[in-house]
Amino acid sequence: MALLDQYIKEIEKELTIKPKTKMSADEIGEVIEIKDEVITLSGLDNVAYGELIRFDNGVWAMVIDMLPAEVGAIVLGDYLKIKSGDIAKATGNTLSIPVSDDLLGRVVNPLAEPLDKASKIKSVKMNPIEKVAPGVIYRKQVSESLQTGIKSVDALVAIGRGQRELIIGDRGVGKTTIALDTILNQKGQNVVCIYCAIGQKNSKVANTIELLRTHEALPYSIVVSASASDPATMQYLAPYSACAIAEYFMDKGQDVLIVYDDLSKHAWAYRQISLILRRPAGREAYPGDVFYLHSRLLERAARRDEKYGGGSITALPIVETLEGDVSAYIPTNIISITDGQIVLDGDLFNAGMRPAINVGLSVSRVGGAAQAKAMKQVAGKLKLDLAQYRELSAFSQFESDLDPETKKFLNRGAKITQILKQDKHNTYDLASEVAIIWAATKGYLDELTIPQVEEFEKKYLEDLQLRGKSLLKRINEKRILEEKEEQELKKFVTDNLPSPEVTSSIDQHESSDSPKKN
């Protein structure tokens, strides 16, 4: 009933308003060419780059190309409704999307229209899709860590809030898994997560959404999807639109994590549009501004100074390589833009190393400064051990001929490599990560066999969860390992090491351990 009253009121209001003939000179253009989702129009002499134009049937388009006599525009929506000779009117606006807290937990397309058939999204304000990144004055050094919950990432390639860390690797080696695990680990961390799917299979996006839902990660996440079946224009706009949503939350002072999955498909979409617009093709047929395409997007990730409202956008772009070739055009571009990369290796993946992070090639150029102190304490030793292991691993084939010192390095390296393995969607909190890495770098696992290490890790962490809750809590809060914590950790480690009957050398190990291990 109330709804009916509302309708009647609305209609009455419209009837009482005297219709006035509005007279306005509209800027118009006539469609002369339609090529897929790109249209060419004559007229429109006074439009701006990026301006929205509108057809009489309600279809919108955005001007992205201006030639002396004609204008090129990309259609936002159904381009099949447009016929040659149709008239488009300029609107004087640039493309903006409605943003609000309502977006949390939703699946939207690049125009922020819901794809999940749930209620309409109420908008608080309109954010422009293209925006100039915050300048140097507004920025602050990356100084707070973003825990991914993945041991090898947090220890070796730490990511800070406001950083841009590329995830790169062949198809099917777990790039998306790393990004999604990071999203899952942000539960309760007051981080808004945005997953931007560009040119992906709808089935894969559906799986992702299901994964987020089952792990209760959806309430703090937003999925922006332009799938493979959407027009290239939508795929081109998707990351900018996701970033516009991220900026809304950053403007509120919140930390945002944004995953672009993946930017090589974004470059393909832009290449398609550029070729249709007859722009000169460069290397690999990409247009000349493909670098700027990604640099202006990733530059919008920032950590803003508290003086200017605070907040941060952490970007995890994903790039797919072919046969591990990181020196192709798009990968090198994005590697040079980002603050480091996580390189995933197909060979490692097949050798059972999950996550298949190539520790030698992966770097984080700023995250180390943001790493928690406790992690820094154990990770330094870990890095050193791993570097030595890598150097010597070529000799591991002739193990019998090696001197004891080398053997020790090889042994330690193998155990640490085992420790860095982790099941997918099974994230660790900081204390657990620190506890297990501490045990490995202190040499407590040197005498165990690989399967025993695996067993030990499980038992040890279970025990810590059971009996050492207060210890874990203390490490998580203080984020530092002190003498007292180390003593307690040691107790837990020795309690959980396999009994001497199983490993005969354990006594010997124990006696040689305490004074010497550095």
Next chain:
Amino acid sequence: MKINPALKEELKRYLRNRLQSSNKRVVITSPYLMGDQDLRKIQEKFPFLREAKIITEVDKSLIGGFIIKFGSKMIDLSLRSELQSLKQRIYGIT
């Protein structure tokens, strides 16, 4: 190819004239052929039309009113566009 200078001058002048007139050329479309009186009334309302060269066109689909086009600009005062915006409002497109 060598162009006769006299001819070239002549051509230039012709093209310049045509360009100028195309700038001032105004197309008025209406659902029926407009007489001088109608045009004069329109010119009174839109002073900039006085110096312009007016071309009239007939388009029955406008139903009523008229459209003035000059350059890439358009002043749409036709019944058709009114009906169209009404339709859009009803369907909630806008």
